[in-house]
Amino acid sequence: MLWISLKTRGVITCCDNYRPLPPEDLKSTIYGTYGEDVSNAVLTQEILMYLAMFIRSTPSMFLEMLTLRIGLIIRVMTAELGRVLHCSGDNATEQLMNLRPSQMKRLLYHIINGEDFVEKSESSGQDGRPFRRRLVTIHPLKRRDTAGIAQLKERAKHRRATRTETVTSDSGSDDESHTASLHGQWIRRRRLDGALNRVPIGFYRNVWRILQRCRGLKLEKYILYSHPTIEEMTEGELKFALTVESWLNRLPQPEYRQLMVETLMVVGMLVDADSGQSLGDILSIDSLVYDANKLFLESVDVGMNDSADFVHNDGTISEDFYDSAPSGRYGTMSFFTQAVVNSVQHLPRLAPSAECRVS
Numbered sequence: 001m002l003w004i005s006l007k008t009r010g011v012i013t014c015c016d017n018y019r020p021l022p023p024e025d026l027k028s029t030i031y032g033t034y035g036e037d038v039s040n041a042v043l044t045q046e047i048l049m050y051l052a053m054f055i056r057s058t059p060s061m062f063l064e065m066l067t068l069r070i071g072l073i074i075r076v077m078t079a080e081l082g083r084v085l086h087c088s089g090d091n092a093t094e095q096l097m098n099l100r101p102s103q104m105k106r107l108l109y110h111i112i113n114g115e116d117f118v119e120k121s122e123s124s125g126q127d128g129r130p131f132r133r134r135l136v137t138i139h140p141l142k143r144r145d146t147a148g149i150a151q152l153k154e155r156a157k158h159r160r161a162t163r164t165e166t167v168t169s170d171s172g173s174d175d176e177s178h179t180a181s182l183h184g185q186w187i188r189r190r191r192l193d194g195a196l197n198r199v200p201i202g203f204y205r206n207v208w209r210i211l212q213r214c215r216g217l218k219l220e221k222y223i224l225y226s227h228p229t230i231e232e233m234t235e236g237e238l239k240f241a242l243t244v245e246s247w248l249n250r251l252p253q254p255e256y257r258q259l260m261v262e263t264l265m266v267v268g269m270l271v272d273a274d275s276g277q278s279l280g281d282i283l284s285i286d287s288l289v290y291d292a293n294k295l296f297l298e299s300v301d302v303g304m305n306d307s308a309d310f311v312h313n314d315g316t317i318s319e320d321f322y323d324s325a326p327s328g329r330y331g332t333m334s335f336f337t338q339a340v341v342n343s344v345q346h347l348p349r350l351a352p353s354a355e356c357r358v359s
Contacts, residue, residue: 039097044070050105061112064199066245072195077111114192187255187322194254197245199261206268207244208235213271214279219260219286222250255322259289266336279344288343292335293321
């Protein structure tokens with residue numbers, strides 16, 4: 001069963017005690033959430049209709065997803081549309097509202113599937129007067145599965161090019177649009193997975209095993225204590241999964257949330273490989289992420305001869321770290337593993353061939 005949340009971080013849901021709300025109560029909830037904003041209320045109903053169609057026709061799309069945050073999904077749809085149309089937030093919202101139902105459904109489908117899409121322009125004419133019509137063509141793009149120094153150098157080269165060249169929305173070729181779309185694929189993937197509350201298979205069982213080995217898990221100021229959590233709930237219980245998900249959803253940025261999910265998966269792998277020693281008191285997951293980001297930036301400084309075009313955000317997670325694939329020498333999994341081993345000294349190091357499905 002899927003829970004529906006109408007707000008990005010709120011608690012207003014479209015179900016009650018594991019049962020769907022009656023139609024009138026659902027309508028009242030939707031319009032009560034948005035108040036006088038009728039457009040978003042109608043858009044929410046449309047999104048719910050399409051989600052229901054997808055759940056019936058392709059339930060596999062929603063594996064390992066417990067709660068769908070409609071407000072956050074709409075925000076991501078708007079951001080993705082604004083990205084490909086090169087327009088501001090307000091204009092992107094207007095473009096979203098003006099999509100035909102078939103376009104809206106197709107956009108939602110590809111976003112849930114984690115597929116990228118690009119914009120194409122078509123030249124046409126009317127009464128002998130040429131004009132250009134903008135078309136949004138949605139199709140999947142192949143993601144890079146590993147992160148290496150070559151990809152980081154290419155990203156820096158692309159950043160230099162975008163700074164020195166003024167590119168209008170209609171001047172780029174299809175090849176240039178495709179190349180540009182390669183940059184930012186993983187940060188967008190993490191943003192989408194975080195917005196959809198999508199987690200890897202076996203994630204909640206991993207969290208359960210970690211809680212057995214420490215007093216709690218910390219995300220910023222939010223702590224998930226092992227007791228009474230694992231005393232009152234079982235490993236495979238839905239209530240436990242919802243508790244963990246609610247704890248993760250306290251983080252407002254979906255891509256940041258997804259890095260926490262990846263870190264927890266790596267910690268779980270290391271716990272499985274260990275002999276059973278305690279992880280200590282409170283294990284700070286966000287600190288591990290920041291440590292991994294620091295290790296990443298240090299490695300990039302060594303690996304790149306000219307790192308002047310590489311983004312270094314003091315005190316924040318580097319955008320290039322967000323955009324790194326999980327696997328590879330410069331992949332996030334490598335640095336998460338180093339950060340965890342440095343923090344918990346007795347944990348074993350993973351073999352280079354070890355695999356961890358984190359996305």
